[in-house]
Each structure stands twice: as structure tokens, then as C-alpha cells.
Amino acid sequence: MACPISYKRTDHINICVPIEKLEEAREFYRTIMGLKQIDRPEVFTTPGHWFAWADIELHIGVEPALPVSARHTAFEVTDVAAARRWLEQNHIKTYDEPLIQGRHRFTFYDSFGNRLELLEYKQ
Template structure:
């Protein structure tokens, strides 16, 4: 058996030629804090950012078809988060209703799907 303590980070990929655009989206639109990445340890480019009590790692790979794979993050105010994303022309995806949760997903400009939810 494995005893898990917490999630540490999740990783999304963007096409190599759009890495700087991804940095701008995640720092300026989503408001995440860029943190030091030990670039000398990795053979490919990328960025690390703080997101709540875990990290988002952005890496590069050729563009892939859209998938239902996603990460879900709890937010304090799902309505405010949705409005902020809509105000920034970010694609919103409706999610099926799950009792006890208000939620939706968004697609970042690079095809990564992310769910935001608020427990009710």
C-alpha cells in the first residue's frame, strides 16, 4: 500500500514555439507566481509556477489533439474565476453536475484542459 501525503505538482505541455506565450498566460491571465526552475537539470525548456499549495510545471512537446485529460483545482469563488476567464476570452467547457460541487473547465490557449471547482 502507498500512503500519499499530498499532490506536489502537475505538468502541462505546450508547443515549443509557444512557451513564452504560455508563461504570459499563466502569469498574467491566471496570476500565478513564477518560481525558480533548476534549468541545468533538464534537457528541455519550461517554467514552474506556484498554484495554491502545489506547483504547475510547463514543459514543451509538439502540439497534440485535445484530450479529456485534466487537472482539477478547488477555488474559493468559482463564479469569480469563471468571470475572470470569460473576461480574458478563455474557452469555457461545461461539466456535468456533481452533487456538492459547482464546477466548470477551461481550455488554455495550448489545448490543456483544467477544471475549477468549489465545494458547496
């Protein structure tokens, strides 16, 4: 049987940081990544912050530090080279990834161990 789920778009991405790094994470995603912070529903009683860009939300919650893994979120950008320069100017180490035809991409880790990928589609 084929999967009955019909996907439309990414709604949100949830990442976690140790509680003592929550405000540092808020500043990183607001200032370095340039995301707009949005109101977080009052139904949530644990600490966290929400952000929005385009029609996607980023939710930052708290949990103990996790080991580094291949888990990541990929964000399509309009100028991957400029994004990489910006991150490196802000002392974020970036990593080349295996080439995928039509995609220029790289990865990096935020200060909390979350692996992120930025990519741009090019022919």
C-alpha cells in the first residue's frame, strides 16, 4: 500500500538545547541567523522560543546536551556562498559536504550541537 500522507510543506522544525544555553540560542537564531522571533503559545509550560521565516517555524526547546549526530535540518537559501561567508565571519566553522548535482551546500553546527545544512539549487 502506498503512503496515504500527502505533504504540502515544512511546518516547523524543533531543536533542543540545554536549559542553561536557551538565551544564547535565542540570540544566535535571532542575530546570526536573522530569524524573526514570534510569540510562543502560553499552553507550553517548559522554557523555549519560537521563530519564523518564510512559512516555516523554528521551535527551540530544552533538554540535556546530546551527542553530535547526522541529524540536521536543511534550509534552502538564495546565496549559499554569502551565507557561508557570514557564518565564518561570526566564527562558525563550516564543513563541505559530498556533492549532489544541482545543489551547492555545506553544513555547520550551532553552539548547542545541532547540525544544520544550508543549500542553494543551481544548474
